[in-house]
Amino acid sequence: xxxxxxxxxxxxxxxxxxxxxxxxxxxxxxxxxxxxxxxxxxxxxxxxxxxxxxxxxxxxxxxxxxxxxxxxxxxxxxxxxxxxxxxxxxxxxxxxxxxxxxxxxxxxxxxxxxxxxxxxxxxxxxxxxxxxxxxxxxxxxxxxxxxxxxxxxxxxxxxxxxxxxxxxxxxxxxxxxxxxxxxxxxxxxxxxxxxxxxxxxxxxxxxxxxxxxxxxxxxxxxxxxxxxxxxxxxxxxxxxxxxxxxxxxxxxxxxxxxxxxxxxxxxxxxxxxxxxxxxxxxxxxxxxxxxxxxxxxxxxxxxxxxxxxxxxxxxxxxxxxxxxxxxxxxxxxxxxxxxx
Amino acid sequence: xxxxxxxxxxxxxxxxxxxxxxxxxxxxxxxxxxxxxxxxxxxxxxxxxxxxxxxxxxxxxxxxxxxxxxxxxxxxxxxxxxxxxxxxxxxxxxxxxxxxxxxxxxxxxxxxxxxxxxxxxxxxxxxxxxxxxxxxxxxxxxxxxxxxxxxxxxxxxxxxxxxxxxxxxxxxxxxxxxxxxxxxxxxxxxxxxxxxxxxxxxxxxxxxxxxxxxxxxxxxxxxxxxxxxxxxxxxxxxxxxxxxxxxxxxxxxxxxxxxxxxxxxxxxxxxxxxxxxxxxxxxxxxxxxx
Numbered sequence: 001x002x003x004x005x006x007x008x009x010x011x012x013x014x015x016x017x018x019x020x021x022x023x024x025x026x027x028x029x030x031x032x033x034x035x036x037x038x039x040x041x042x043x044x045x046x047x048x049x050x051x052x053x054x055x056x057x058x059x060x061x062x063x064x065x066x067x068x069x070x071x072x073x074x075x076x077x078x079x080x081x082x083x084x085x086x087x088x089x090x091x092x093x094x095x096x097x098x099x100x101x102x103x104x105x106x107x108x109x110x111x112x113x114x115x116x117x118x119x120x121x122x123x124x125x126x127x128x129x130x131x132x133x134x135x136x137x138x139x140x141x142x143x144x145x146x147x148x149x150x151x152x153x154x155x156x157x158x159x160x161x162x163x164x165x166x167x168x169x170x171x172x173x174x175x176x177x178x179x180x181x182x183x184x185x186x187x188x189x190x191x192x193x194x195x196x197x198x199x200x201x202x203x204x205x206x207x208x209x210x211x212x213x214x215x216x217x218x219x220x221x222x223x224x225x226x227x228x229x230x231x232x233x234x235x236x237x238x239x240x241x242x243x244x245x246x247x248x249x250x251x252x253x254x255x256x257x258x259x260x261x262x263x264x265x266x267x268x269x270x271x272x273x274x275x276x277x278x279x280x281x282x283x284x285x286x287x288x289x290x291x292x293x294x295x296x297x298x299x300x301x302x303x304x305x306x307x308x309x310x311x312x313x314x315x316x317x318x319x320x321x322x323x324x325x326x327x328x329x330x331x332x333x334x335x336x337x338x339x340x
Numbered sequence: 341x342x343x344x345x346x347x348x349x350x351x352x353x354x355x356x357x358x359x360x361x362x363x364x365x366x367x368x369x370x371x372x373x374x375x376x377x378x379x380x381x382x383x384x385x386x387x388x389x390x391x392x393x394x395x396x397x398x399x400x401x402x403x404x405x406x407x408x409x410x411x412x413x414x415x416x417x418x419x420x421x422x423x424x425x426x427x428x429x430x431x432x433x434x435x436x437x438x439x440x441x442x443x444x445x446x447x448x449x450x451x452x453x454x455x456x457x458x459x460x461x462x463x464x465x466x467x468x469x470x471x472x473x474x475x476x477x478x479x480x481x482x483x484x485x486x487x488x489x490x491x492x493x494x495x496x497x498x499x500x501x502x503x504x505x506x507x508x509x510x511x512x513x514x515x516x517x518x519x520x521x522x523x524x525x526x527x528x529x530x531x532x533x534x535x536x537x538x539x540x541x542x543x544x545x546x547x548x549x550x551x552x553x554x555x556x557x558x559x560x561x562x563x564x565x566x567x568x569x570x571x572x573x574x575x576x577x578x579x580x581x582x583x584x585x586x587x588x589x590x591x592x593x594x595x596x597x598x599x600x601x602x603x604x605x606x607x608x609x610x611x612x613x614x615x616x617x618x619x620x621x622x623x624x625x626x627x628x629x630x
Contacts, residue, residue, distance in 0.1 A: 075484070105475075108478060108479045111476030111477070114583075116440065116591035119468075120470075155593050202515055202516045208511045211509055247630070314606070317605070320611050331620065334619070
């Protein structure tokens with residue numbers, strides 16, 4: 001009761017992941033607004049400095065389960081502990097990163113507790129809701145906002161009657177902010193053995209090949225992004241050239257990734273990465289809302305498109321109506337001319 | 341006892357090819373204007389199920405789809421590609437279901453098959469992208485789950501080994517059976533239709549598809565029972581009706597907004613070398629470019 005739990009992921013070195021810290025920041029805001037406590041659930045094996053990693057984000061208590069069976073992540077051990085904790089602590093809100101782990105674990109929890117879960121939220125707010133039929137009023141609840149149906153609509157979802165109210169959020173959507181560097185919470189050690197059994201050992205990891213992220217589009221200050229309008233994988237070559245000249249990274253819309261023009265870790269948007277570069281150059285991207293929600297906070301947006309009515313133009317600072325193949329070489333020439 | 345595999349597949353509007361008339365003026369979705377397709381990742385799931393069947397002699401692949409009666413398309417398509425049979429779960433009382441209510445209904449349909457060893461479904465459907473129904477069903481069935489599956493390595497009566505595509509890498513996992521697997525888009529594409537299966541099954545249909553021709557179709561079924569696509573309604577899966585549809589859905593849609601673009605000052609730049617050079621100069625001067 002009266003708490004918000006953030007399910008935190010850690011990497012192989014025991015570092016809490018970016019998205020989890022971002023959610024702690026958002027959770028701190030929501031907790032203050034709703035008058036609740038903020039708790040972070042961390043399950044792993046010998047995680048170093050967990051307190052120092054989390055308290056600065058305003059975490060009131062860390063629910064820490066330490067057991068060899070908890071790292072690397074497997075569904076059933078993490079599920080068993082989290083389900084147990086949620087049943088005991090009955091939180092109002094639980095947030096997960098919309099990662100391979102969060103998207104594996106959260107729905108299984110919602111299936112078990114029969115509680116509402118909203119995927120890939122782009123905004124989380126506190127508000128009230130009145131049921132149209134029963135006129136029942138629900139106050140101080142979580143408003144979960146996400147684009148839906150091919151991006152043609154934005155829906156506000158509520159889970160008024162079931163608890164916890166659960167949502168997943170992609171990395172980069174919320175902002176990570178230190179709440180107070182000197183903030184101190186409380187460490188609660190969770191006895192993992194109480195929840196684990198042979199039944200939670202059905203799935204075994206035989207091997208893992210994890211590479212560090214090769215592409216860091218989230219940290220790039222200039223992004224040259226291509227859409228389906230680039231036409232082909234070869235069409236993307238020109239984007240790499242421009243990005244190289246400008247010192248930026250190449251991004252892509254989902255349509256371009258699905259068409260095989262570019263690898264998935266460059267995908268920008270609701271189901272990809274959310275970016276806020278200084279300059280975003282959208283090439284042949286029409287700008288469905290899922291894409292825009294992942295880049296519209298960019299400092300400056302240039303849109304290059306043959307379609308004057310492409311939705312992306314409405315949020316662009318500069319619109320160039322023309323063929324990308326002709327405009328891009330001119331942009332490179334323009335940049336080099338100015339350099340001299 | 342044969343080895344029973346269930347595949348959950350969904351017919352979805354093709355959201356990747358949304359036309360101009362996809363939205364009604366009042367902001368609702370004009371589903372009639374969207375072509376209905378086999379959810380792409382569900383086709384990958386069907387392929388993985390068929391690949392398991394290739395390795396296990398007595399395996400049987402049954403496809404279940406939930407949706408309006410036209411979803412029988414999914415069953416025919418699956419059978420053309422090698423599935424043994426299929427059922428359409430269709431009832432207005434399912435309407436308005438969120439993922440919790442949907443997975444409940446689907447899990448009952450899977451249980452209706454009796455003993456089930458493996459369940460395969462796509463990681464997510466393109467009309468919702470939630471990726472929730474698979475893990476929710478695994479929980480309701482009491483099965484372990486393997487999500488984001490990519491390649492099948494081996495399958496036996498009591499064990500399955502496969503790779504899963506996760507952030508920045510690949511994991512090889514082994515699960516006991518029974519198990520539920522969700523298959524991602526990086527998995528092998530589905531094998532194509534077999535010509536002889538197409539010929540044999542192209543007249544397969546459900547009772548609601550038969551419509552006025554039901555008597556005639558029933559005669560055909562009498563003779564060739566494999567041409568009947570059986571439909572189940574809510575009563576057939578014996579549900580707790582409080583857990584279906586809108587009332588069984590913990591999430592509610594509070595508001596839906598048509599997307600209104602926030603217009604900002606946009607400068608139109610001509611695609612000429614002079615205009616582009618001037619723009620780049622401006623950006624460099626305001627330190628956006630360095």
